[in-house]
Amino acid sequence: AQSVTQLDSHVSVSEGTPVLLRCNYSSSYSPSLFWYVQHPNKGLQLLLKYTSAATLVKGINGFEAEFKKSETSFHLTKPSAHMSDAAEYFCVVSDISNAGNMLTFGGGTRLMVKP
Amino acid sequence: KAGVTQTPRYLIKTRGQQVTLSCSPISGHRSVSWYQQTPGQGLQFLFEYFSETQRNKGNFPGRFSGRQFSNSRSEMNVSTLELGDSALYLCASSLEFSDEKLFFGSGTQLSVL
Numbered sequence: 356a357q358s359v360t361q362l363d364s365h366v367s368v369s370e371g372t373p374v375l376l377r378c379n380y381s382s383s384y385s386p387s388l389f390w391y392v393q394h395p396n397k398g399l400q401l402l403l404k405y406t407s408a409a410t411l412v413k414g415i416n417g418f419e420a421e422f423k424k425s426e427t428s429f430h431l432t433k434p435s436a437h438m439s440d441a442a443e444y445f446c447v448v449s450d451i452s453n454a455g456n457m458l459t460f461g462g463g464t465r466l467m468v469k470p
Numbered sequence: 471k472a473g474v475t476q477t478p479r480y481l482i483k484t485r486g487q488q489v490t491l492s493c494s495p496i497s498g499h500r501s502v503s504w505y506q507q508t509p510g511q512g513l514q515f516l517f518e519y520f521s522e523t524q525r526n527k528g529n530f531p532g533r534f535s536g537r538q539f540s541n542s543r544s545e546m547n548v549s550t551l552e553l554g555d556s557a558l559y560l561c562a563s564s565l566e567f568s569d570e571k572l573f574f575g576s577g578t579q580l581s582v583l
Binding site (some may be wrong): 387389391396397398399400401404406445449457458459460461462463 | 473474503505512513514515517526528560562564570571572573574575577
């Protein structure tokens with residue numbers, strides 16, 4: 356069985372300061388890991404994806420995430436927050452033992468960006 | 471290229487009724503997945519269709535069903551609606567089965583009164 360825990364339900368930062376959204380996962384196999392973002396009244400958009408090619412994954416809009424197997428973590432970071440980054444972020448795991456797109460989502464982290 | 475289109479955008483139903491939601495994937499995408507999003511349970515996988523066949527199913531009761539047509543469009547149906555079925559239902563498409571790059575629609579917000 357696989358699971359994802361997002362350690363913070365809400366994160367508040369000031370514009371221009373770094374962003375850190377924390378995620379821990381549990382999986383019986385080598386997982387594929389993702390971060391998705393959901394803006395209000397919008398669908399989910401893929402930010403980045405880890406599939407074992409490199410531990411540091413660069414995504415869209417300046418976001419990146421580092422896979423740390425020893426810590427079973429996949430934290431999302433951005434050096435400088437922008438007002439448009441305010442949204443809900445989901446850490447997601449896809450277990451390769453399950454063929455198809457049966458993704459397991461974390462509970463989400465709502466990012467607030469103060470001017 | 472148009473994105474994933476879900477209709478209707480909003481629905482209001484009463485307990486005991488049934489509802490059908492529609493999803494048109496991105497042109498050329500052959501796999502369609504459905505997810506339920508609620509404040510309490512978060513995002514949960516419902517089912518996935520590829521080549522008109524259900525390939526995976528989440529842990530939901532039999533009242534939740536779906537199908538996929540030959541043009542890859544998909545519908546999901548919920549019968550005998552319960553208050554707890556109130557949720558945002560999201561559809562996602564991908565090029566192929568097991569293609570992990572999913573593109574999501576904006577969802578259908580279902581309210582059950």
